Amino acid sequence: MTTLTDVSWTEAPLTRWDEVCELVDRCLETDGGLPLAADLEFMYSRWGSPALVTRQARTAEGELVAAGLLRPGDSGPTYAGMVDPGVRGRGLGSQLLDWGLISGARVVESELLTAEATALFTSRGLQRTFAEDVMCIDFRVQVPQCRVAPPFQLWEWTPGLASRFFEMYEIAFRDRPDFPELSPLDWIEDVAHDADFRPTWSLLAFHPDLGDVGFLTAKEGWIDQVGVMPAFRRLGLGEVLLSESLRRMADDNRREAWLNVNVNNPGAAMLYRRLGFDVRGQRGRFTPMGG
Numbered sequence: 587m588t589t590l591t592d593v594s595w596t597e598a599p600l601t602r603w604d605e606v607c608e609l610v611d612r613c614l615e616t617d618g619g620l621p622l623a624a625d626l627e628f629m630y631s632r633w634g635s636p637a638l639v640t641r642q643a644r645t646a647e648g649e650l651v652a653a654g655l656l657r658p659g660d661s662g663p664t665y666a667g668m669v670d671p672g673v674r675g676r677g678l679g680s681q682l683l684d685w686g687l688i689s690g691a692r693v694v695e696s697e698l699l700t701a702e703a704t705a706l707f708t709s710r711g712l713q714r715t716f717a718e719d720v721m722c723i724d725f726r727v728q729v730p731q732c733r734v735a736p737p738f739q740l741w742e743w744t745p746g747l748a749s750r751f752f753e754m755y756e757i758a759f760r761d762r763p764d765f766p767e768l769s770p771l772d773w774i775e776d777v778a779h780d781a782d783f784r785p786t787w788s789l790l791a792f793h794p795d796l797g798d799v800g801f802l803t804a805k806e807g808w809i810d811q812v813g814v815m816p817a818f819r820r821l822g823l824g825e826v827l828l829s830e831s832l833r834r835m836a837d838d839n840r841r842e843a844w845l846n847v848n849v850n851n852p853g854a855a856m857l858y859r860r861l862g863f864d865v866r867g868q869r870g871r872f873t874p875m876g877g
């Protein structure tokens with residue numbers, strides 16, 4: 587069994603991304619959370635800064651069992667840390683977090699947030715500023731069935747319809763907390779220039795007399811955004827958009843779909859649970875209290 591004296595600490599540039607991904611993978615198995623977090627490309631996009639500072643704990647055999655990452659940013663450094671489930675409860679996580687905070691972290695991020703991590707962050711005077719449940723539906727268990735009721739129609743994403751998707755996004759999301767003001771061009775670029783974007787799973791809901799009433803965008807393995815105009819909510823449109831997109835994913839031989847839902851959005855979470863999604867973990871962000 588590894589004890590605290592068995593591990594040696596180093597502060598070193600990150601050269602072995604694959605090792606960190608494997609560590610995240612072991613953590614994900616125990617903690618749940620965002621499955622993408624163990625993906626090399628995702629890891630590199632988040633943490634691939636040339637100014638990245640890391641603190642690493644290794645066993646005598648050289649195995650990486652804990653790592654803290656600190657990347658600079660406009661509003662100060664962002665910290666993330668992880669400890670192999672096999673060596674938890676021995677203070678490694680606290681040591682890493684304290685190193686991050688002493689090094690000036692202004693944001694603490696976790697894609698695999700657990701109750702224990704939340705308690706640790708809170709004990710260091712950090713407050714949660716953002717949290718999402720990570721949910722998954724397994725098509726081997728269930729593919730939601732729900733047909734669009736005429737006269738409503740669903741149209742697939744095309745470049746010609748992109749600005750109408752944007753208008754629906756803006757109307758549906760502008761009453762959400764922390765709604766980001768995005769120009770149509772920026773939003774469309776974010777959505778459609780992602781290599782994982784799937785236009786045939788992305789749908790605009792249209793009514794011949796009323797016009798556009800809702801939308802959904804999807805990526806490989808993911809429901810990205812779904813929104814319905816406030817005046818047309820609780821009429822089953824969200825359910826129709828989601829079930830049609832999920833059916834298309836299942837018909838294209840995908841085994842599952844994931845989504846993130848903010849913990850301050852219980853209505854949407856209820857809709858997802860009703861369709862067969864369950865919670866597989868949480869992700870979150872913390873900042874020092876009062877700062």
Ligand SMILES: CC(C)(COP(=O)(O)OP(=O)(O)OC[C@H]1O[C@@H](n2cnc3c(N)ncnc32)[C@H](O)[C@@H]1OP(=O)(O)O)[C@@H](O)C(=O)NCCC(=O)NCCS
Binds near residue numbers: 815819822846848851
């Ligand atoms: C979430 C959203 C897309 C739901 O669309 P909708 O068309 O109202 O959803 P539906 O009518 O299909 O809801 C089906 C069921 O889901 C549940 N549900 C949906 N919204 C709910 C809410 N606000 N409160 C409680 N339950 C809700 C209910 O079980 C509902 O069935 P019921 O009306 O018979 O009780 C819509 O509220 C919205 O656009 N919100 C703003 C954008 C947003 O938050 N998107 C999700 C981001 S993760």
